[in-house]
Amino acid sequence: MREARWTFNPYHQRLDEAMTRHADPSTADTEGSVWEVFQMQRRGDAFEHVGAVHAGDAEMALLMAKEQYARRGRCVQLWVVPSTAIVATPIADADIFEHATDKSYREAFGYKLAARKRKLAEEASQEES
């Protein structure tokens, strides 16, 4: 544990003071709990992770997320999820996703979607004329 340093920025100041009271400073936080924010840009789109906010409870987190992440661009809906609810694989274990042998038979290389769409569109316009 160490002495708090004086900083110009009041947010950094509070964070620094909180860190002096914690044995494990990397978990110190003065601004309530952290919530991960997900955004749906247009109805029917998948939710995308856009970042995090600090707030005391879920309602406040939604309010804050609107300002942090929906100020620009499109948004029709937001999720906030306590960061503690997220369970993740350790990044150090990224190798569990690698393939030891060639498994490219799982890929959709042979399925030419764009060509099929074009063919169906041509057939549809031929039927109309």
Added chain:
Amino acid sequence: MEPLKMLLFALADDELLMGHRASEWTGLGPILEADLALSSIAQDEMGHALLFYDLLGALGETEPDSLAFGRSPAEFYNAILCELPRGDWGETLMRHFLYDLAEQVRLEALAASSYAPLAAVATKLRSEEKYHMLHGSTWLKRLGQGTEESHRRLQSSLDQLLPYAVGLWETIPGEAALVAQGIMPPSNTLRDQWYATLTSVLTSTFALPALSDIAPVEGGRRGEHSEHLVSLLDAMQLLHREFPGAKW
């Protein structure tokens, strides 16, 4: 000045000054997210002011920048509530709640105005007001029901601000003509509606007097202001006064 312009100036000047006072929190908010939220609300209010100044421009007044930065205190028609110093975070939020609820009542009434351009603007602004109300009520519920200190301080802000908030409903000079033409309902009617809603929303958390027991602080709608407007305009109009016609 014709009553319709008086009404539009009242609406525009209220919004401009509420936006200005809210913007004084930018960079100084208690937490980053709250700072950003209030700064956004400040931008919303200024955008609303711009729409009302545009309506005045269509009636022969000059362009919005000159209206905002070129008029002296006696030419402003905002309610005195809007020129008060921002105070601390709780005072700001309480003032915003009282104001935003008033705006919600006013915009709902004006959306049915017989003056079509005003009805169109009022309808357009309602969605942003919905968020302002959500923001204010979320904060006030938490501070009002938080600790003994937060409750006491917010109750005290409410007690001090109520007379100014009732002053938002000061009769617009020449209002009778506007009412007769269906441009707006009487201010007294809207005031009573506002106070009834305010009471029902706040009564579980705060103590409110009867409306008849509140002595409203008025004068703003007639251009009679407190000294706070002088210092506010000195700050807000500083650049425009020093460098007239400057462009960014």
